[in-house]
Amino acid sequence: MMLTLIILIPLLAGALAFSVKGEGVKGLALVSSLITLGVSCWASCNAYTEPFSFSVPWIPSLGTHFALLADGMSTMLCLLTAIVLPVVIITNWNKTVDKPWAFYGFMLLSQAGLLGVFLASDALLFYFFWELALIPVYFLCSRWGGERRIPVTFKFFVYTFVGSLMMLAGIIYLASQTSGPDAYSWNSIVKAGSALPLQTQQVVFWLIFIAFAIKMPIFPFHTWQPDTYEQSPTPVTIVLSALMVKMGLYAVLRWLFPVLPQGVAYWSDTVVILSIIGIVYASFLAIVQTDIKRLVAYSSIAHMGLMSAAAFSSSNVGMHGIMVQMFNHGINITGMWLVVSMIENRWGTRDMTKLGGMANVAPKMAIALVIISLANIALPLTNGFVGEFMLFNGLFSGASPYHITFMVIAGLGVILGAIYTLNMVQKTAYGETAEMVIAKDITANEYVGLFIIIGIILLLGVYPKPLLDMTAGIAKILVP
Amino acid sequence: MKAIIAATIFGILLMFVSLMMKDKKAIASLAVVALFVLFGVNLWDLIQSPAGSSQTYFNNMLNVSYYGQLFNTLMTGCTLLYALLVSKEIQKVGAHVAEYFALIFFILVGVYLLSSYNNLLMLFLGIEIMSIPQYILAGSDKRNLKSSEASLKYFLMGAFSTGILLMGITLLYGATGSFSLAGLSFLQANTINAMAVAGILFIMMALGFKVSAAPMHMWTPDVYDGAPTPFTAYMATVVKAAAFIAFMQLFRFSFGNVSNTWMMVLAVITAITLFVGNITAVFQQSVKRMLAYSSIAQAGFMLFAVLASNTAAANHGMLIYAVAYSVGTIGIFTVLMKLKDYTYDGFNGLAQKEPLLAFVATIFLLSLAGIPLTGGFMAKYYVVMAAVQQGNLMWLVIFALLMAAVSVYYYFRVIIAMYFKQGDAELSSEVTGGDKFMLILTCLLVILLGVAPQLFLAGI
Numbered sequence: 011m012m013l014t015l016i017i018l019i020p021l022l023a024g025a026l027a028f029s030v031k032g033e034g035v036k037g038l039a040l041v042s043s044l045i046t047l048g049v050s051c052w053a054s055c056n057a058y059t060e061p062f063s064f065s066v067p068w069i070p071s072l073g074t075h076f077a078l079l080a081d082g083m084s085t086m087l088c089l090l091t092a093i094v095l096p097v098v099i100i101t102n103w104n105k106t107v108d109k110p111w112a113f114y115g116f117m118l119l120s121q122a123g124l125l126g127v128f129l130a131s132d133a134l135l136f137y138f139f140w141e142l143a144l145i146p147v148y149f150l151c152s153r154w155g156g157e158r159r160i161p162v163t164f165k166f167f168v169y170t171f172v173g174s175l176m177m178l179a180g181i182i183y184l185a186s187q188t189s190g191p192d193a194y195s196w197n198s199i200v201k202a203g204s205a206l207p208l209q210t211q212q213v214v215f216w217l218i219f220i221a222f223a224i225k226m227p228i229f230p231f232h233t234w235q236p237d238t239y240e241q242s243p244t245p246v247t248i249v250l251s252a253l254m255v256k257m258g259l260y261a262v263l264r265w266l267f268p269v270l271p272q273g274v275a276y277w278s279d280t281v282v283i284l285s286i287i288g289i290v291y292a293s294f295l296a297i298v299q300t301d302i303k304r305l306v307a308y309s310s311i312a313h314m315g316l317m318s319a320a321a322f323s324s325s326n327v328g329m330h331g332i333m334v335q336m337f338n339h340g341i342n343i344t345g346m347w348l349v350v351s352m353i354e355n356r357w358g359t360r361d362m363t364k365l366g367g368m369a370n371v372a373p374k375m376a377i378a379l380v381i382i383s384l385a386n387i388a389l390p391l392t393n394g395f396v397g398e399f400m401l402f403n404g405l406f407s408g409a410s411p412y413h414i415t416f417m418v419i420a421g422l423g424v425i426l427g428a429i430y431t432l433n434m435v436q437k438t439a440y441g442e443t444a445e446m447v448i449a450k451d452i453t454a455n456e457y458v459g460l461f462i463i464i465g466i467i468l469l470l471g472v473y474p475k476p477l478l479d480m481t482a483g484i485a486k487i488l489v490p
Numbered sequence: 491m492k493a494i495i496a497a498t499i500f501g502i503l504l505m506f507v508s509l510m511m512k513d514k515k516a517i518a519s520l521a522v523v524a525l526f527v528l529f530g531v532n533l534w535d536l537i538q539s540p541a542g543s544s545q546t547y548f549n550n551m552l553n554v555s556y557y558g559q560l561f562n563t564l565m566t567g568c569t570l571l572y573a574l575l576v577s578k579e580i581q582k583v584g585a586h587v588a589e590y591f592a593l594i595f596f597i598l599v600g601v602y603l604l605s606s607y608n609n610l611l612m613l614f615l616g617i618e619i620m621s622i623p624q625y626i627l628a629g630s631d632k633r634n635l636k637s638s639e640a641s642l643k644y645f646l647m648g649a650f651s652t653g654i655l656l657m658g659i660t661l662l663y664g665a666t667g668s669f670s671l672a673g674l675s676f677l678q679a680n681t682i683n684a685m686a687v688a689g690i691l692f693i694m695m696a697l698g699f700k701v702s703a704a705p706m707h708m709w710t711p712d713v714y715d716g717a718p719t720p721f722t723a724y725m726a727t728v729v730k731a732a733a734f735i736a737f738m739q740l741f742r743f744s745f746g747n748v749s750n751t752w753m754m755v756l757a758v759i760t761a762i763t764l765f766v767g768n769i770t771a772v773f774q775q776s777v778k779r780m781l782a783y784s785s786i787a788q789a790g791f792m793l794f795a796v797l798a799s800n801t802a803a804a805n806h807g808m809l810i811y812a813v814a815y816s817v818g819t820i821g822i823f824t825v826l827m828k829l830k831d832y833t834y835d836g837f838n839g840l841a842q843k844e845p846l847l848a849f850v851a852t853i854f855l856l857s858l859a860g861i862p863l864t865g866g867f868m869a870k871y872y873v874v875m876a877a878v879q880q881g882n883l884m885w886l887v888i889f890a891l892l893m894a895a896v897s898v899y900y901y902f903r904v905i906i907a908m909y910f911k912q913g914d915a916e917l918s919s920e921v922t923g924g925d926k927f928m929l930i931l932t933c934l935l936v937i938l939l940g941v942a943p944q945l946f947l948a949g950i
Contacts, residue, residue: 069944071806072875134871141862152910160910164902171898175891182871182878182887217888 013064013078016053016088017126017139019046024118024146030111036103039114043096043121050092050125054085058480063131072134073185073193079131081487082480083333087128087260090340093462094252095121098245101348101459105355107243113154120146120249127257133181133194136265137174140221143254144170147246156241166238169231173221180217184269196264203269211273218266219281225258226314228281229288239307244351247303251310251347252340259317259336263329267321268488278322279410285322286419288315293426297433302350302360305434306343309386312423313339319420320401323413328404329485334477335397338385338470342394345382345463349375352456353438358447362434367443372451376439378460383435385467387428393470396478398424491547491554493562494602496531500524501595508588518577521591525570528598532563541949546608550670553608557805557950561605561735564809564946565728568816569598571935572724575824575928578919579720584630593623594724601732605739610659610669613736617655617700620732621648624725628717640716647709651699658692661685674744679751687751693740694752694759700733703759703793704766707786711770714782722778723823726785731812734789738796738808756797757886764790764893771900778832780900781822784858787897788815791873791890797883798876806947807872813946814857814865814939821854821932828925830916837904838913844921848908850929857936859901860894865939870894872943 023042027035056062061081068076080088095117107113123143130136144167151163185193187202206214224231239247267274289312296308317335320328352375353368354360369376385392388399405417452460470477504521511517536559539545544555573580573594581587600620607613625648629641659669665686666673677686699706714722745752767787774780792815795808825847829836841848857866874890877883908915939946 069942071944071947138862145856145861149909152906160906164906167902168895168898172892172895175895176888178871179874179878179884179887179891182875183884186875186879 011064012049013053013062013080013129014076016046016049016092016129017078017122019049020118020125021122024115024122027111027115027118033106033110035111035114036099039118040096040099042118043092043099046121046125047089047092047096050085050088053080054089054480057081057085065131068132068135070191073188073191074134075132075192075195076135077132077195078129079196080129081484082482083260083263083484084128086333086337086477086480087256088125090256090337091121091124091128091253093466094248094340094344097344097348097459097462098248101351101456102245103455104453107154109153113150116146116150117245117249120144120150124249124253124257128260131196132192133185133196133199133265135194136261137178137181140177140257140261141174143257144174147249147254150246150249151238151242154243154246158237159241162234162237162241166234169224169234170221173224173231176217177221180214183214183217199265200268204271206270206272208272208276211270212276215266215270215273215277218270219262219277222258222261222266223281225261226255226318227258227311228315228318229284229291232288232292232311235311236304236307239310240301240303244347244354248344248347251307252344255310255314256336256340259314259321259332262318262321263332263488271489274322275409279412281322282319282408282410282416285315285319286416288312289319289420289423290426293423293430296430297426299430300362302353302362302365302434302438305362305430306346306350309427309430310343312427313343316398316401316420316423319416320404323405323408323410323416326404326485326489327400327407329489330478330481331397331400331404333481333484334474335394335401337477338393338397341463341466341470342382342385345378345460345467346386348456348459348463349379349382352452356446356448356450357444362437365438365444366441368439370443371446371449374452374457378452378464379439380435381464381467383431385471387431388424391468391471393467393474395471396474491545491552492535493528493532493559493566494599496528497595497598497602500528501592501599504588504592504595508586511588514581514587517588517591518573518581521588521594522570522573522577524591524595525566525573528595529563529566529570532559532566535559536563550672551609551612552603552606553671554606557809558605558735560948560950561731561809561812562602564813565601565605565731565816566598568728568813568820569594569724571817571928571932572728572820575820575925575932576720576723576827579827583718583720584632586630590627590630590721593627596623597724597729601728604732604736607736607739608671610662610671610674613740614652614655614659616736617733618652620729621652621700624721624729627721628713628725630721631718634716634718636716637718640713643709643716644713647699651696651706654692654699655696658689658694658696661689661692665689671740671744675747677745677748679748682748682751686748690745690748690752691755694756697733697737697740698759701730701737701789701792702786703789704763704786705759707763707766707789710786711779711782714785715776715779719778719823719827722782723820723827726781726823727816727819730785730789731792731816734792734795734812735808738804741796742801742804753797756793757883760790760793760797761886761889763787763793764890768893768896772896774900775834776832777826777834777837777904781819781826784897784900785819787893788819788858790893791870794873794877794886794890797886798873798880800876800879802950803872803876803879805950807869807876809947809950810865810872810939810943811869814869814936817932817935817939818854818857818864818866821929821936822851822858824925824929824932825851825854828917828919828921830918834903834907835913837907837915838911840908840915843915844917846926846929847921850933851908852905853933853936855901855904857940859898863937863940865936865943868940868943 126139
């Protein structure tokens with residue numbers, strides 16, 4: 011029952027937010043997100059020792075249940091979602107948005123969808139939440155985004171919707187192969203899917219994988235991403251890049267690997283190659299960007315590429331690494347966007363060629379930028395290092411005959427990552443001091459947000475054990 | 491059975507009411523009350539008959555099943571909802587309000603026959619009783635040339651398709667010596683002859699015309715566009731659903747044994763319907779015309795229920811689709827009627843002016859596009875599931891889902907216009923508190939259908 015609360019609180023608060031007129035809605039959003047955080051912490055603690063679940067029949071004639079499962083991986087991602095949202099709300103406390111009630115209402119609704127995706131253990135319920143997370147984001151980007159927001163967001167929506175529909179076809183097909191009263195439960199789907207012949211598994215694999223590949227995004231399906239990140243308002247960009255792309259990766263781990271093992275094995279090399287192309291391609295593109303937001307967007311493609319490459323290299327270390335890295339990447343990229351939005355706010359531009367000298371005029375902000383950037387390129391003592399180390403370990407011990415080649419080329423991504431990230435740090439923090447529009451260093455509320463993020467970065471960099479323990483053993487369940 | 495009698499009596503009574511009452515508002519209220527009573531009668535019929543039962547009337551001419559009664563009840567409910575939402579607009583169409591409502595009652599008689607016919611003659615009668623009032627309603631705005639054109643076009647095309655239907659029935663009679671569905675179900679795959687196949691295909695063409703399946707859809711955009719909007723809303727929803735249930739029952743129960751003769755033809759018709767409906771809708775400038783094409787596209791999905799051989803899944807799918815599509819379409823047409831300009835630009839900035847109207851329109855459009863949490867999703871879900879269980883229709887399912895993605899384009903164009911474009915959406919009439927209440931109710935119904943569809947499938 012407590013599990014339902016995790017989803018119910020943001021859902022109800024989101025619906026309620028629309029009726030609050032005025033700035034008071036921020037308080038509501040903050041309170042709701044903090045309660046969600048509390049409940050998520052509780053769930054994580056409980057799932058730490060033993061996974062637990064909740065299930066009531068939903069549409070009996072179809073065999074669907076309102077079934078939620080909390081294990082280490084899902085509660086970890088819930089925790090990430092629950093941490094990111096209050097941080098976003100706190101750091102944006104002083105900013106005024108047009109129609110705040112709708113803005114925060116949609117934010118909370120999309121949080122409910124995300125939490126639902128991470129917890130659902132019924133395929134139809136999973137699909138429901140998958141879409142519930144998307145629709146509010148569509149409205150958020152289209153209403154509060156940049157100049158080219160309408161066509162860009164529409165492209166994003168159509169891309170992901172096509173993917174979702176293909177996934178729906180796959181889910182329905184799998185459910186039609188099951189028997190018994192709980193056709194859509196994770197267990198039935200896994201049983202039915204893994205019993206299919208290879209030929210069928212391949213077809214179903216692509217039907218389902220396309221949705222996840224678009225969401226992550228993996229190389230040829232990524233074209234919606236930089237534009238959408240750039241045009242969205244920063245809080246939404248954070249939701250998209252820190253949380254929503256994790257949906258894709260999470261879904262691969264939960265709903266693809268165990269369900270279609272042979273199909274995955276057959277196509278894994280192809281996906282790894284696509285991911286690695288994505289890493290190198292996005293890294294090179296990131297190097298030539300002058301807009302910081304686009305740079306971070308491309309760097310995100312590169313990081314997600316590495317995670318998906320490790321995922322499809324089918325080794326347990328890699329799987330464990332991805333779970334850890336999903337959390338770390340979510341934290342790091344949130345910090346990155348926060349700093350980027352502060353820069354945009356203070357200097358009135360995101361163009362790196364017009365920025366510089368932050369260390370002189372806003373030293374605290376510069377320190378935050380440096381720490382977060384270092385975490386982003388996975389330096390030891392930051393959380394990024396632990397995850398990335400495990401990912402490379404996973405790639406190296408992969409089952410594919412080309413695993414060494416894969417690892418070496420993917421390793422290029424790290425070097426290129428250092429180039430574009432440090433280049434950005436240099437151009438914004440040092441050099442000639444550019445004129446600020448608002449001459450202010452970090453304000454109190456931004457300080458709180460960045461403190462949380464940097465605290466987690468350093469803490470997990472030095473002592474990653476809780477995170478590792480939390481997700482230990484899950485890989486074995488997913489890929490026996 | 492009581493419902494058929496009640497609907498007929500109400501229809502006849504309403505025709506005479508216009509002699510005594512001149513107040514349009516009073517007549518409309520009377521009709522709504524009559525519809526309410528009719529809904530109650532249907533419910534009474536439904537409760538009295540145990541689930542899964544069926545009873546025959548008129549020497550086996552009618553076979554009233556529980557499923558058919560559930561369909562009747564739901565469609566009468568939709569008609570009631572429709573009357574409550576648009577009775578004001580119906581009063582604006584012309585002077586003969588009592589006749590318009592009387593014709594709607596006669597259409598309902600046709601709907602009831604189509605859900606329970608047990609004989610091809612009853613099928614023919616049902617279709618005619620349902621169609622002839624529609625020809626009149628399409629032309630009811632007598633001063634408008636487009637309305638007259640729509641009526642004439644509809645009548646000529648309808649008469650033509652009726653001829654084809656009769657031809658098909660005749661050929662089948664020649665082949666089997668029977669008009670009754672039970673007699674037809676003796677058709678076997680190994681003994682079927684060319685005459686019977688031709689008969690089946692002729693009937694398929696005629697029914698395809700009624701449900702506006704491509705390539706028999708040509709009349710739809712012109713008629714839907716030309717007819718007065720309140721009546722378009724009705725033609726596109728309840729009437730179409732009734733034609734579908736007739737289609738489904740005939741092909742499933744009587745021609746099920748010989749599905750190898752018509753299955754592929756119908757699958758291709760479905761694919762063409764989906765393609766033509768969705769792709770053409772993209773290029774429309776008028777929302778009303780777009781909705782006409784979207785109704786063709788939605789018909790493509792409903793054809794899945796005819797194609798699917800799994801009875802339970804298809805039966806569920808047909809009902810849910812009929813209700814979800816009807817409620818959603820009636821809702822969006824109601825919003826459309828409140829606007830002066832039927833083009834996309836006419837919707838610009840509606841969210842600023844009438845936030846509630848824009849919100850409910852968004853829900854209806856999301857439902858038509860098939861987004862989860864709305865009835866439209868569950869409807870698509872059920873029919874797609876029925877088709878997937880068929881096994882060999884996976885190609886059609888994937889094609890249909892891709893086409894559903896196309897449909898997002900034209901449905902969302904309206905949402906974009908309402909919320910993200912600047913403009914001054916002019917209203918044709920004021921949105922009263924009663925309108926708002928009904929629209930919110932409709933909206934809740936759409937969401938209820940999306941969350942708990944089993945409530946509408948009680949007993950089957």
